[in-house]
Amino acid sequence: xxxxxxxxxxxxxxxKPGIQDDLGFGRIFTDxxxxxxxxxxxxxxxxxxxxxxxxxxxxxxxxxxxxxAVFEGLKAFRTESGEIQIFRPDQxxxxxxxxxxxxxxxxxxxxFIVNAIQExxxxxxDWVPSKQGxxxxxxxxxxxxxxxxxxxxxxxxxxxxIMSPVGAYYEEGLxxxxxxxxxxxxxxxxxxxxxxxxxGNYAASLxxxxxxxxxDCAQVLWLDAIDKKSLEEVGSMNVFxxxxxxxxxxxxxxxxxxxxxxxxxxxxxxxxxxxxxxxxISIDEIVQAxxxxxxxxxxxxxxxxxxxxxxxxxxxxxxxxxxxxxxxELVHKLYDTITGIQYGRIAxxxxxxxxx
Amino acid sequence: xxxxxxxxxxxxxxxKPGIQDDLGFGRIFTDxxxxxxxxxxxxxxxxxxxxxxxxxxxxxxxxxxxxxAVFEGLKAFRTESGEIQIFRPDQxxxxxxxxxxxxxxxxxxxxFIVNAIQExxxxxxDWVPSKQGxxxxxxxxxxxxxxxxxxxxxxxxxxxxIMSPVGAYYEEGLxxxxxxxxxxxxxxxxxxxxxxxxxGNYAASLxxxxxxxxxDCAQVLWLDAIDKKSLEEVGSMNVFxxxxxxxxxxxxxxxxxxxxxxxxxxxxxxxxxxxxxxxxISIDEIVQAxxxxxxxxxxxxxxxxxxxxxxxxxxxxxxxxxxxxxxxELVHKLYDTITGIQYGRIAxxxxxxxxx
Ligand SMILES: Cc1ncc(COP(=O)(O)O)c(C=O)c1O
Ligand SMILES: Cc1ncc(COP(=O)(O)O)c(C=O)c1O
Numbered sequence: 001x002x003x004x005x006x007x008x009x010x011x012x013x014x015x016k017p018g019i020q021d022d023l024g025f026g027r028i029f030t031d032x033x034x035x036x037x038x039x040x041x042x043x044x045x046x047x048x049x050x051x052x053x054x055x056x057x058x059x060x061x062x063x064x065x066x067x068x069a070v071f072e073g074l075k076a077f078r079t080e081s082g083e084i085q086i087f088r089p090d091q092x093x094x095x096x097x098x099x100x101x102x103x104x105x106x107x108x109x110x111x112f113i114v115n116a117i118q119e120x121x122x123x124x125x126d127w128v129p130s131k132q133g134x135x136x137x138x139x140x141x142x143x144x145x146x147x148x149x150x151x152x153x154x155x156x157x158x159x160x161x162i163m164s165p166v167g168a169y170y171e172e173g174l175x176x177x178x179x180x181x182x183x184x185x186x187x188x189x190x191x192x193x194x195x196x197x198x199x200g201n202y203a204a205s206l207x208x209x210x211x212x213x214x215x216d217c218a219q220v221l222w223l224d225a226i227d228k229k230s231l232e233e234v235g236s237m238n239v240f241x242x243x244x245x246x247x248x249x250x251x252x253x254x255x256x257x258x259x260x261x262x263x264x265x266x267x268x269x270x271x272x273x274x275x276x277x278x279x280x281i282s283i284d285e286i287v288q289a290x291x292x293x294x295x296x297x298x299x300x301x302x303x304x305x306x307x308x309x310x311x312x313x314x315x316x317x318x319x320x321x322x323x324x325x326x327x328x329e330l331v332h333k334l335y336d337t338i339t340g341i342q343y344g345r346i347a348x349x350x351x352x353x354x355x356x
Numbered sequence: 357x358x359x360x361x362x363x364x365x366x367x368x369x370x371x372k373p374g375i376q377d378d379l380g381f382g383r384i385f386t387d388x389x390x391x392x393x394x395x396x397x398x399x400x401x402x403x404x405x406x407x408x409x410x411x412x413x414x415x416x417x418x419x420x421x422x423x424x425a426v427f428e429g430l431k432a433f434r435t436e437s438g439e440i441q442i443f444r445p446d447q448x449x450x451x452x453x454x455x456x457x458x459x460x461x462x463x464x465x466x467x468f469i470v471n472a473i474q475e476x477x478x479x480x481x482d483w484v485p486s487k488q489g490x491x492x493x494x495x496x497x498x499x500x501x502x503x504x505x506x507x508x509x510x511x512x513x514x515x516x517x518i519m520s521p522v523g524a525y526y527e528e529g530l531x532x533x534x535x536x537x538x539x540x541x542x543x544x545x546x547x548x549x550x551x552x553x554x555x556g557n558y559a560a561s562l563x564x565x566x567x568x569x570x571x572d573c574a575q576v577l578w579l580d581a582i583d584k585k586s587l588e589e590v591g592s593m594n595v596f597x598x599x600x601x602x603x604x605x606x607x608x609x610x611x612x613x614x615x616x617x618x619x620x621x622x623x624x625x626x627x628x629x630x631x632x633x634x635x636x637i638s639i640d641e642i643v644q645a646x647x648x649x650x651x652x653x654x655x656x657x658x659x660x661x662x663x664x665x666x667x668x669x670x671x672x673x674x675x676x677x678x679x680x681x682x683x684x685e686l687v688h689k690l691y692d693t694i695t696g697i698q699y700g701r702i703a704x705x706x707x708x709x710x711x712x
Contacts, residue, residue: 026416026505033415055420056412059389059518060382064411064499067423067555068562073505104562139505143420144559149382149429149495149520151592153562162415164505184547189581191542193560199423200556203500204549206424206460206509225545226582236507 001112002036002047005119010051016165019131023167025304026137030124030163034116038106040155047116049123052162058147062154068144069199070099073303074260075166076121076136076356078128079344084121085353086138087303087342089114091260096140098258099196104153105142113140114354120161121356133168135342137304169305174327174335176311177218178319179234179300181283182208186225187232194232194255202236209235217314219300224255229282237300237308238262240276241286242330244294251278261301265334267350274330283315290320297328306342307335357468358392358403361475366407372521375487379523381660382493386480386519390472394462396511403472405479408518414503418510424500425555426455429659430616431522432477432492432712434484435700440477441709442494443659443698445470447616452496454614455552460509461498469496470710476517477712489524491698493660525661530683530691532667533574534675535590535656537639538564542581544588550611558592565591573670575656580611585638593656593664594618596632597642598686600650607634617657621690623706630686639671646676653684662698663691 010031017023029052036047062068072092076084093113100107117138121128128136140161144154185208188194193201208220219235231250233239238259240249247269252258266276289295290313298310311325322328340346341353366387373379385408392403418424428448432440449469456463473494477484484492496517500510541564544550549557564576575591587606589595594615596605603625608614622632645651646669654666667681678684696702697709 024506029416052415054412055415055417056410059408059411059516060385060495060520061411063420064425064516065427065495065497065555066558067425068559069420069423071421102563103559104566137505139416139421141421149493150380151558151561151565153566160415160420164416186545186547189542189545189548191540191581192545192548193556198556198559199421200549200554200559202422202507203424203459203554203556205507207458209507210460210509225547 001109002044005116006046006048007123008048008050012051016127023129023134023165025166026164028164030127030165032120032123034120034161036108036116036159038157038159044106044108044159049120055158055160057145060147060149062144062146062148065149066144066151067200068103068105068154069141070096070103070105070197071139071141071199072096072197074138075303075342076128076138077342078130081344083344084125084128084356085344086117086121086356088260088264088352089117089354091263092140095197095258095260096142099198100142102193102196103198105144105157108159117161118354118356120163124163125356127163127165129165133170135166137164137166139163174309174332176309176325176327178216178312178314179219179221179310180212180215180217181223181313181315182211182220183223183228187222188255189225190253190255192255195252195257197257215314221313223283229284231281231283231286232256234300236304237302240265240299240301241281241295242297242328243289247274247276247330248281249276249278250281259301261303261306261338264338264352265301268334268337286313287315287320295320295322297330298322299328299331306338307331357465358400361472362402362404363479364404364406372483379485379490379521381522382520384520386483386521388476388479390476390517392464392472392515394513394515400462400464400515405476411514411516413501416503416505418500418502418504421505422500422507423556424459424461424510425497426452426459426461426553427495427497427555428452428553430494431659431698432484432494433698434486437700439700440481440484440712441700442473442477442712444616444620444708445473445710447619448496451553451614451616452498455554456498458549458552459554461500461513464515473517474710474712476519480519481712483519483521485521489526491522493520493522495519530665530688532665532681532683534572534668534670535575535577535666536568536571536573537579537669537671538567538576539579539584543578544611545581546609546611548611551608551613553613571670577669579639580609585640587637587639587642588612590656592660593658596621596655596657597637597651598653598684599645603630603632603686604637605632605634606637615657617659617662617694620694620708621657624690624693642669643671643676651676651678653686654678655684655687662694663687
């Protein structure tokens, strides 16, 4: 598909971070990147792995003006035996195309995406950290590059993949976080782009995120934009609750992102005989469960953290402390299982891992 | 403010389009651009007018991922006596900062913005077309340039101004357009970014715009995302109606852009003793007015077209033809007045025009 991937080796390899270095998230990048171009009429063409270097576009390129851009995020892990494996890249490829569809951008062959990512990881294999909890974060993105100020779908795009070694999300083990329930700002709405991993969604979320920080909270729990009642998601994570023994998560209404971690967790729980109900969940219901003592666990799920236990929810200036602010049993088991599969310590029964 | 604007003349001037050339919209650009950089701690600095050339950023620059970008659009006109004047640049400067605020971006001194635009227009003054109806479109924009994948406000930005000579919007005089009333997709919602000229809003609108074209319509009339009843705006224009002698326009609910043309029209109409009511307008009300014969005129307003008469509205597969598909008296008078002021044929009583 799209022809052979051309390879231009970087003659100036960077110094790789040492095993003791604090990697942070998305701050340092590997030696190479993958690029594939699109032009109307010609389609996707010229796949290449080239030295990591600045991207240069006309100042009128649509990416600088109209936010026609989508992205993905996934990770490669180094197992104890030194092998490298990627978590469910096929799912990211599918979602990238679903996001593109919403922004009227051309799809990319999904097999190509997965193969290209594998090839790029192989080229920069030495960048996959072996430190416990660390991994190689992979960031595919598509941007509109036509130079022109008319508001219309671009006729040119670039698909780019960059990679960044990232540290353990929880340097000192799983940590419960405080979350602000947001009722003023909206991130997405039915009929909007909330179901897509569209660039503009993230810019739209920044104000509320800054507000959360001001309240000493790690993130925002979004309510739907319409009645400001239904729970949507937590920052860049989906959200789950365990109430009176039942596990629930907001259904895919079109305004939340269909997380791959969410999907994997639903799968695991069902394997364990714990059904997950996907439905509308209102904040009133959470308050009620909190008040009558049936709110057992709450957690966010996403590629960056895998799971993030919610220690307390700040709603209308009142904190609701969950499970005494401690890590729940279920969230712990999910974390151990998923990271176990990712690092090859637990058998990958579902064929989620793709080796490089 | 921010120090003297440094000037680096372009040694390779482009061939300017001739008076007969079809300029289109935003396809060709002048010889220079203005750039101003921001860095946390240092603030805005290093204003410069430099040769128009590609912008180059790290592939991890936030503009490529999170849509943290806002823009403006305004025009410079050449009067019959050869002078160059810009329409209400102070208003665009103000709105740029309001948009930035919503996306947690740092404001820019408004006097600086206006002066910098004037200076840039003076440098490329030969690019201001003298052809009837043509003008120089000015595009200021601010983009997040920090290289980093954490979702957070960028610590670096660039403010850039580029300029494009554009042809008359109506090559053959004012032309009524067909508009599709959209009830599926949403562009904005209360609490979202609809009131800002934020990049992501435009990407979010493309699907509906393509749908409009498929229905042989020029643009979409957006309904609010919540009850899908209240009118919002038309593509990149605000919307006005004349019903039974009364002029009405949707109020600034927070999810529509506060158009500078809209504001100017409200001002002019009030000068003429024609009050404009800014309020919620439902599509049902428009249908009713159409049915009982009181829907006299409908038009969009914006920098690109000034006014755009709506000849028919396509609602639930039924076209409502307005004013026999002809240009209304009011819209005609508004067009003549505003373009008259812009090209210096009519006295600028409100001090809207800023000379270069
Ligand atoms: C808005 C949003 N919701 C949810 C998620 C979780 O998705 P995933 O589990 O695929 O990482 C992400 C991050 O990717 C996100 O950006
Ligand atoms: C969404 C939107 N609404 C309305 C307008 C009209 O605003 P103005 O009259 O300032 O051009 C524009 C264009 O600038 C726009 O992009």
